[in-house]
Amino acid sequence: MSDLLHTLRQIVGPAEVHTEGDLSAWEQDWRRRARGKALAVVRPATTQQVAAVVRACAAAGTPIVPQGGNTGLSLGATPDASGREIVLSLTRLNTVRAVDPANLTLTAEAGCLLHAVQDAAAQAGLLFPLSLASEGSCTIGGNLATNAGGTQVLRYGNARELCLGLEVVTAQGEVWSGLRGLRKDNTGYDLRDLFIGSEGTLGIITAATLKLFPRPAAQLTAWAAVPSLAHAVTLLALAHQHLDAGLTAFEAMGRFALQLVQQHLPQLRVPFVEHPDAPWCVLLENSDSESADHARARFEALMESALAQGCISDAVVAENLTQAQQLWQIREGIPLAQAKEGLNIKHDIAVPISRIADFVAHTDALLTRELPGVRLVTFGHLGDGNLHYNVQAPQGCDAQAFLQAHEAHVNALVYDAVAQFGGSFSAEHGVGALKVRQLQQYQSPVALGLMRTLKRALDPQNVLNPGRVLV
Amino acid sequence: MSDLLHTLRQIVGPAEVHTEGDLSAWEQDWRRRARGKALAVVRPATTQQVAAVVRACAAAGTPIVPQGGNTGLSLGATPDASGREIVLSLTRLNTVRAVDPANLTLTAEAGCLLHAVQDAAAQAGLLFPLSLASEGSCTIGGNLATNAGGTQVLRYGNARELCLGLEVVTAQGEVWSGLRGLRKDNTGYDLRDLFIGSEGTLGIITAATLKLFPRPAAQLTAWAAVPSLAHAVTLLALAHQHLDAGLTAFEAMGRFALQLVQQHLPQLRVPFVEHPDAPWCVLLENSDSESADHARARFEALMESALAQGCISDAVVAENLTQAQQLWQIREGIPLAQAKEGLNIKHDIAVPISRIADFVAHTDALLTRELPGVRLVTFGHLGDGNLHYNVQAPQGCDAQAFLQAHEAHVNALVYDAVAQFGGSFSAEHGVGALKVRQLQQYQSPVALGLMRTLKRALDPQNVLNPGRVLV
Numbered sequence: 005m006s007d008l009l010h011t012l013r014q015i016v017g018p019a020e021v022h023t024e025g026d027l028s029a030w031e032q033d034w035r036r037r038a039r040g041k042a043l044a045v046v047r048p049a050t051t052q053q054v055a056a057v058v059r060a061c062a063a064a065g066t067p068i069v070p071q072g073g074n075t076g077l078s079l080g081a082t083p084d085a086s087g088r089e090i091v092l093s094l095t096r097l098n099t100v101r102a103v104d105p106a107n108l109t110l111t112a113e114a115g116c117l118l119h120a121v122q123d124a125a126a127q128a129g130l131l132f133p134l135s136l137a138s139e140g141s142c143t144i145g146g147n148l149a150t151n152a153g154g155t156q157v158l159r160y161g162n163a164r165e166l167c168l169g170l171e172v173v174t175a176q177g178e179v180w181s182g183l184r185g186l187r188k189d190n191t192g193y194d195l196r197d198l199f200i201g202s203e204g205t206l207g208i209i210t211a212a213t214l215k216l217f218p219r220p221a222a223q224l225t226a227w228a229a230v231p232s233l234a235h236a237v238t239l240l241a242l243a244h245q246h247l248d249a250g251l252t253a254f255e256a257m258g259r260f261a262l263q264l265v266q267q268h269l270p271q272l273r274v275p276f277v278e279h280p281d282a283p284w285c286v287l288l289e290n291s292d293s294e295s296a297d298h299a300r301a302r303f304e305a306l307m308e309s310a311l312a313q314g315c316i317s318d319a320v321v322a323e324n325l326t327q328a329q330q331l332w333q334i335r336e337g338i339p340l341a342q343a344k345e346g347l348n349i350k351h352d353i354a355v356p357i358s359r360i361a362d363f364v365a366h367t368d369a370l371l372t373r374e375l376p377g378v379r380l381v382t383f384g385h386l387g388d389g390n391l392h393y394n395v396q397a398p399q400g401c402d403a404q405a406f407l408q409a410h411e412a413h414v415n416a417l418v419y420d421a422v423a424q425f426g427g428s429f430s431a432e433h434g435v436g437a438l439k440v441r442q443l444q445q446y447q448s449p450v451a452l453g454l455m456r457t458l459k460r461a462l463d464p465q466n467v468l469n470p471g472r473v474l475v
Numbered sequence: 476m477s478d479l480l481h482t483l484r485q486i487v488g489p490a491e492v493h494t495e496g497d498l499s500a501w502e503q504d505w506r507r508r509a510r511g512k513a514l515a516v517v518r519p520a521t522t523q524q525v526a527a528v529v530r531a532c533a534a535a536g537t538p539i540v541p542q543g544g545n546t547g548l549s550l551g552a553t554p555d556a557s558g559r560e561i562v563l564s565l566t567r568l569n570t571v572r573a574v575d576p577a578n579l580t581l582t583a584e585a586g587c588l589l590h591a592v593q594d595a596a597a598q599a600g601l602l603f604p605l606s607l608a609s610e611g612s613c614t615i616g617g618n619l620a621t622n623a624g625g626t627q628v629l630r631y632g633n634a635r636e637l638c639l640g641l642e643v644v645t646a647q648g649e650v651w652s653g654l655r656g657l658r659k660d661n662t663g664y665d666l667r668d669l670f671i672g673s674e675g676t677l678g679i680i681t682a683a684t685l686k687l688f689p690r691p692a693a694q695l696t697a698w699a700a701v702p703s704l705a706h707a708v709t710l711l712a713l714a715h716q717h718l719d720a721g722l723t724a725f726e727a728m729g730r731f732a733l734q735l736v737q738q739h740l741p742q743l744r745v746p747f748v749e750h751p752d753a754p755w756c757v758l759l760e761n762s763d764s765e766s767a768d769h770a771r772a773r774f775e776a777l778m779e780s781a782l783a784q785g786c787i788s789d790a791v792v793a794e795n796l797t798q799a800q801q802l803w804q805i806r807e808g809i810p811l812a813q814a815k816e817g818l819n820i821k822h823d824i825a826v827p828i829s830r831i832a833d834f835v836a837h838t839d840a841l842l843t844r845e846l847p848g849v850r851l852v853t854f855g856h857l858g859d860g861n862l863h864y865n866v867q868a869p870q871g872c873d874a875q876a877f878l879q880a881h882e883a884h885v886n887a888l889v890y891d892a893v894a895q896f897g898g899s900f901s902a903e904h905g906v907g908a909l910k911v912r913q914l915q916q917y918q919s920p921v922a923l924g925l926m927r928t929l930k931r932a933l934d935p936q937n938v939l940n941p942g943r944v945l946v
Contacts, residue, residue, distance in 0.1 A: 106708055106829035107860070108715070153659050162659060165636060180921045185827045187859040188633060188902035190622050190672055192914055192944060193926045197668035201661055218715045237577055244579070244689045248764035249720030293719035294773070302765070356656045358577035388658040389578070431659035443663055450651045454933070455664045461932030462925070473663060 008064040012046050012090075015056045020047040020096070030091045033082040034075045034138075038437075040083035042069070042091045049096045051171060051179055051210040058208065059177030061090055062467045068092050069469055070204035072114065072146025075138040077352075078436030080150065080203045080472050094145050097210055100124045108216045109168060109185040114145025114209050121214065130216040133160040133252075137336060145209045151201035153432030158387035159252040159291070160217065162432070164200045169213035172199050175206070175463035185213045198458070203434055204469040206462045220291035223252070224299040225328035226307070227275050228319040229282030233258075234361040236286050236386060238315040243288060246306040250299070253289035254387030255335050261383045264341040265334055272334050281317040286386070287335050338383050342394060346403035348381065349395040349414050355427035357389045363425040364391070370417055371395065375410060390431040393418060419446060435473045443473065479535040483517050483561075486527045491518040491567070501562045504553040505546045505609075509908075511554035513540070513562045520567045522642060522650055522681040529679065530648030532561055533938045539563050540940055541675035543585065543617025546609040548823075549907030551621065551674040551943050565616050568681055571595045579687045580639060580656040585616025585680050592685065601687040604631040604723075608807060616680045622672035624903030629858035630723040630762070631688065633903070635671045640684035643670050646677070646934035656684045669929070674905055675940040677933045691762035694723070695770040696799035697778070698746050699790040700753030704729075705832040707757050707857060709786040714759060717777040721770070724760035725858030726806050732854045735812040736805055743805050752788040757857070758806050809854050813865060817874035819852065820866040820885050826898030828860045834896040835862070841888055842866065846881060861902040864889060890917060906944045914944065 012021045022030075022045040030045045032038070043066065048054045061068050067089045071081040083089040097113035100120065104110070105128045112121050118139040125132035134147060136154040146152075148170070152163045160166060169184040172195075182196060199207045230236045236256050243251050262277045262285060276282040292299035303321050310316040322328035342348055355363045364382060371378050377398030384391040395414050397406035419429045419442060429442045444452065452474075459466075459474055484492045493501075493516040501516045503509070514537065519525045532539050538560045542552040554560040568584035571591065575581070576599045583592050589610040596603035605618060607625040617623075619641070623634045631637060640655040643666075653667060670678045701707045707727050714722050733748045733756060747753040763770035774792050781787045793799035813819055826834045835853060842849050848869030855862040866885050868877035890900045890913060900913045915923065923945075930937075930945055 104827065104829050106712060107827040109827070151661050151665075153661075157658060161636075164665070165632075174921070174925070178921045178924075180925060181919060182922065184897065184899070186825045186897075186899050186902070187628060188624050188825045188856075188861045189899040190624075190903055190905045191899055191901050191910075192906060192918055192922065193677070193929055194622075194635070194668045194672050195922060195925055197665045198929075201665055206664070218719050220719070241577060246764065248689050248691070250764070293717065293721070354657045354659045356575065356578040356580070358575050385659075390659045426655065426657075428655070428657050428660040428662055430662050431657070432661055434661045435663060439662075447663055448652060450645070450649045451653065451663065451666060453649075454645070454651060454666055457932050458664055458669075458929070461928050 008060060008066055009044060011060045012044065012057060015060065016046055016048045016053050030071060030074060030093060031083060033079050035077060038079050038082050041085050041087040042083040043088055045091045045093055047093045047096050051097070051173065054092070054208055054210050055173045055177045055179050057092060058173050058175065062175065062177060062465055066090055067470045068467055070094065070149070070208045072143035072149070073117065073138065073141045075142040076146065076150060076436060077433045078438040080434055080436030080469070082437070084471070092208065094143065094210070101211065103128045104185060105130060107185050109213050110216055111183055111211060111213045112144050113211045114143060116144050118142050118144055118147055125216050129219065131219045132214060132216055134163055134166055144212060148200050148209050148212055149202065149204050150434040153385070153388070153390065155385065156252050157385060158254055159249055164197060166215050167196065167200060167212050168215060170196050170199055170209055171211040172207040172209055175465065175468050183211060183213045203436060203473050205459060205473050206468065208468070218293065221294055222292045222296035222299045224290045224292070224296065224303055225322040225331050226288045226303055226319055227331050228286045228288065228310070229276035229279045229317040230284045230286055230315060231281050231317055232361070233284050233364055235315040236284050237357060237361055238313065239286060239310050240357065240387060242310055242313065242315065243306055246309065247290050247302055250290045250292055250302065251288065252291040253287065255287040256383060256386035257285050257335065257338065258380065258382040259283050260379060261338045261381045262334070264345050264381065265337045268341040268344040269337045272330065272337060274334055275320055276318055279317060287331055338381070342381050342396065345396060347397070347407050349407060349411050351393045351418050352431050352433040353393055353418070353422045353427055353429060354388065354390045354431035355422060355425045359425045360386065360389060360391070363421065363427070367393070367418060367421040370421065371414065374417060375414070437472050440473065440475050479531060479537055480515060482531045483515065483528060486531065487517055487519045487524050501542060501545060501564060502554055504550050506548060509550050509553050512556050512558040513554040513560055514558055516562045516564055518564045518567050522568070522644065525563070525679055525681055526644045526648045526650050528563060529644050529646065533646065533648060533936055537561055538941045539938055541565065541620070541679045543614035543620070544588065544609065544612045546613040547617065547621060547907060548904045549909040551905055551907030551940070553908065555942070563679065565614065565681070572682065574599045575656060576601060578656050580684050581687055582654055582682060582684045583615050584682045585614060587615050589613050589615055589618055596687050600690065602690045603685060603687055605634055605637055615683060619671050619680050619683055620673065620675050621905040624856070624859070624861065626856065627723050628856060629725055630720055635668060637686050638667065638671060638683050639686060641667050641670055641680055642682040643678040643680055646936065646939050654682060654684045674907060674944050676930060676944050677939065679939070689764065692765055693763045693767035693770045695761045695763070695767065695774055696793040696802050697759045697774055697790055698802050699757045699759065700747035700750045700788040701755045701757055701786060702752050702788055703832070704755050704835055706786040707755050708828060708832055709784065710757060710781050711828065711858060713781055713784070713786065714777055717780065718761050718773055721761045721763055721773065722759070722858070723762040724758065726758040727854065727857035728756050728806065728809065729851065729853040730754050731850055732809050732852045733805070735816050735852065736808045739812040739815040740808045743801065743808055745805055746791055747789055750788060758802055809852070813852050813867065816867060818868070818878055820878060820882050822864045822889050823902050823904040824864055824889070824893045824898055824900060825859065825861045825902035826893060826896045830896045831857065831860060831862065834892065834898070838864070838889060838892040841892065842885065845888060846885070908943050911944065911946050
């Protein structure tokens with residue numbers, strides 16, 4: 005091993021191979037659920053250095069855990085406890101290499117913060133629409149490696165849809181230079197999408213060419229009380245029809261989730277939370293290429309039509325940016341309010357939008373029957389069919405003990421129901437080391453066989469992030 | 476071989492294994508550039524039959540050429556002359572299995588005509604936006620296998636971006652059931668995008684779940700004369716800014732291409748073709764979710780701003796659907812007018828939009844210098860950076876002799892220039908058997924190595940469409 009560390013120091017410089025001191029920034033995951041022990045944390049500064057590190061580790065048979073901002077939620081970038089794995093941190097590759105406004109593209113290195121990419125686009129008068137809670141800490145390389153989602157997928161797609169080209173270091177330590185800024189390119193197999201979402205197990209993304217968009221002239225936010233989740237789905241269809249591509253967010257929140265916000269974050273005023281006919285609320289955002297007045301007129305036409313069809317009980321449109329931000333703070337405050345209420349079991353699931361109301365009714369009933377008193381914190385990106393379907397221990401009960409006793413059972417009930425409704429057990433958070441067992445259980449044998457074939461073909465030595473995604 | 480044919484007859488029924496008579500509908504390509512000889516044309520009716528055919532052929536070591544509507548332009552679905560290959564026609568798998576309006580999805584079998592898919596969406600009041608000249612004959616399976624482009628890519632993306640899930644028969648004759656209608660699903664590697672665009676060399680697509688969109692309330696078409704291609708690029712940026720997602724088409728046409736239309740299709744009246752300041756014209760389409768009046772107002776604001784900035788010389792907006800169709804007929808008439816003028820050399824290329832004007836200036840000068848008198852028919856989807864950069868023999872010269880003498884040289888000049896400008900030698904038509912050599916020449920060794928590794932891993936026997944895409 006000291007030979008390998010010597011070689012790594014030669015490649016990246018002795019100051020960038022960390023083996024001592026507090027390595028928790030790299031060894032501990034974001035949600036503090038796992039703490040590993042790395043052989044070393046290696047911080048290359050260039051793509052060529054990344055390639056050389058991979059070649060050195062491959063030669064030594066040492067596994068590599070690629071890491072971006074270390075904000076993942078599925079333990080895909082946390083080293084295991086063996087002390088045998090290298091953490092390869094990409095954060096020093098943090099240059100925005102080019103912005104091309106006429107081509108509506110931007111090329112950034114993997115370690116650029118998502119926020120820095122958004123800023124570089126904004127400085128060119130354009131929009132990079134990927135947006136997540138962790139955008140100040142996560143990196144674009146990690147976003148692509150995990151195919152991140154977020155709040156604007158409805159209009160602009162996941163990280164995958166926002167990427168035109170990649171630069172990747174392969175498991176053999178070669179560099180694939182695929183940074184093409186082309187909207188159309190049918191010259192062989194789609195290598196790009198194979199690496200995107202593979203969580204560093206097939207190759208290491210070192211740079212990407214990304215799509216940019218015109219910035220909207222105005223953004224307006226509204227909040228609607230709806231009589232049921234099924235009505236929220238009807239409202240979604242109406243919103244698509246009225247606003248088309250202007251509809252950039254459609255978030256649904258169950259009453260209990262909102263009550264938690266009201267209780268634990270009392271500085272936020274939650275509209276309609278005690279409205280008798282509002283078991284659900286919806287936050288909508290309309291991004292308009294014309295003007296604020298036009299955005300408001302379109303919203304009003306939508307709300308009128310929704311009221312006439314009985315799919316909303318009441319609604320407010322934010323009068324200004326501050327009000328809009330307050331509405332978003334309610335939506336984004338749910339995870340915090342939930343944490344303040346106590347430990348809980350989180351699920352990041354997707355089902356077809358047409359079945360989502362039935363799924364929630366079915367699964368709510370199942371959980372309430374099996375675990376009386378259990379409280380369901382349901383909210384999320386309804387426009388994408390993606391819910392955070394979280395389970396809070398019964399009131400007054402010891403949450404830690406409840407989780408210990410019931411977490412596996414709750415997960416099985418929820419994920420079985422998801423499968424039954426044609427859904428996904430991991431909509432936007434990925435598999436990592438956390439959901440490897442679920443992947444084996446819920447993907448078909450044919451799909452698993454294909455995935456294993458791809459892994460063996462591209463990384464026969466199993467050097468890249470072994471044990472993550474597939475075992 | 477008679478054993479294999481016997482088995483195939485057992486699988487699909489004796490009437491659907493064709494070995495005699497006129498098989499040109501399957502053995503000859505669309506543009507009549509190649510005629511092969513198949514061992515048999517096999518027409519299964521179900522996915523299970525497709526799988527059984529693949530298993531039988533794999534056991535016999537017989538290569539399979541999957542075929543949809545046989546409208547491909549790169550000889551990807553034409554059998555070779557050996558008489559050893561089976562043509563596996565998917566056209567009997569032609570059921571639209573489901574339309575799910577609330578989920579904005581549709582599931583169709585591979586052999587459904589593109590037009591039938593568009594129709595099924597329209598009957599549900601929705602839009603399936605993929606649109607190509609051959610939509611009455613091509614199949615959705617072929618569209619996905621070749622990642623088809625067309626006229627609305629600017630707004631809705633290629634076939635790839637319009638697909639959420641696939642059902643695929645693997646080279647081993649297994650069925651991967653990946654027909655999920657989910658906008659977010661991060662559960663392992665992206666198998667879907669690996670099969671899309673692989674031209675039947677990695678697996679056989681038997682069905683797909685596709686994205687649907689709201690139908691626009693109005694569509695308006697405009698035609699602008701521009702002082703140069705660089706001005707057209709400036710107009711494109713303005714159009715993005717003014718119309719945002721409303722901009723559904725942005726087609727550019729050089730003057731010589733339009734002169735050919737005027738000459739050979741005199742029933743079409745070409746605006747501005749003799750305008751002194753119109754070396755290029757642009758066709759724009761604005762799809763509006765509100766109303767025709769609103770679409771017109773937005774267009775007028777765009778044109779005003781474009782006139783003020785000097786990036787258009789003149790413009791007309793179609794007053795009604797008939798006028799709009801006439802403008803589209805001009806654009807779509809170019810290939811026919813070109814054919815009437817005589818044989819020519821076609822290129823389907825893409826370069827970054829920011830470099831397209833320089834690319835055309837550079838390559839025009841190069842060709843004119845190397846082959847004096849050569850005439851350039853340049854037109855295409857400028858909004859996607861995708862040009863059909865075609866070369867017509869000098870006036871009065873024997874086109875066939877010219878092509879024989881110069882086609883390879885012209886191709887080399889054009890494709891070298893494309894590579895120099897960071898572009899693609901096949902934007903939307905694919906590789907097939909026609910551009911295998913270009914793939915080897917212009918893809919990097921690392922990319923080719925990865926593609927060969929994938930092919931060997933997924934189809935180790937080389938049963939699926941051998942010799943296409945990769946050799």
